[in-house]
Amino acid sequence: ESTANVSEEMEYTITGIEPGAGQTETNEKAIAEYDSLAGWEQKTSSSAAMLTALGEAMEKEEPIVVAAWSPHYMFAKFDIKYLEDPQGVFGEEEHIATLVREGLKDDMPGAYTILDRFHWELPVLEEALLKAQEMDFDFEKVAQQWVDENQETVEEWTEGVDPVDGTPIDxxxxxxxxxxxxxxxxxxxxxxxxxxxxxxxxxxxxxxEAVATGDSDATLSPWMPATHGALYEEYEGQFEDLGPNLEGAKIGLAVPSYMDIDSIEDLEP
Ligand code: PBE
Structure with missing residues (x-):
């Protein structure tokens, strides 16, 4: 089967995720920049719907291109591979950053210290995400179990921090x-x-916006530099960046390993 036929079979469609995801914009950038993706479209819906579509396609050994990122259990559950990105639209390595609002250090020094120390090694986070899959994605429960089993790490994060009495933090x-x-x-x-x-x-x-305006105190969710870079620049100077809480993340386009292509450039317009 030629790659042209495969692209046609996929109806020149990338199976995307939530419209508001940073990666949704990055996928549009890829469509705009790669000649091989001329005329392609991204179908957005949700991460859950993307995973369902991926599972269904793989059951029938059909071709599919999806928005993918790691760490995520999709790489453990499905035999898939990232497509090479010779134009570097998706960047190299991503990190997840910890951002806090201006003034947090003075208002809540203890919380600031804990958030500043808070970080993950990639294999630890990956293991927790696999566990979440077995625990119906009840993240409160998965988190509690991790904390119970890792009090030593928790104590490293909280050492010397003065306790407070119900200070609210969002x-x-x-x-x-x-x-x-x-x-x-x-x-x-x-x-x-x-x-x-x-x-x-x-x-x-x-x-x-919430961290920049002070509506919220902090976030541990921004993916940088590619995924949320545009938003970061828009609000730069209105928050404090405490650095990565996870390194070694990645985003890109992925396909089932049985597909005979390796690069975004192997797709056909
Ligand atoms: N993601 C996972 C998110 C950030 C974390 C890559 C799907 C996004 O695109 O915004």
């Missing part, structure tokens, strides 16, 4: 798995020091 998060897990862990850790933590799920654009 964390905004985006609706994807890694962020849901890590933010729920942060909630439990802050609660151990007496903070009254609320979690507010939002789209990436609202996440940046």
């Amino acid at each position: 964390l905004v998060l985006t609706p994807w798995d890694a962020e849901s897990f890590s933010t729920n862990v942060a909630k439990i850790v802050l609660e151990q020091k007496g903070f009254n933590v609320s979690l507010t799920p939002v789209d990436p654009s609202v996440m940046f």
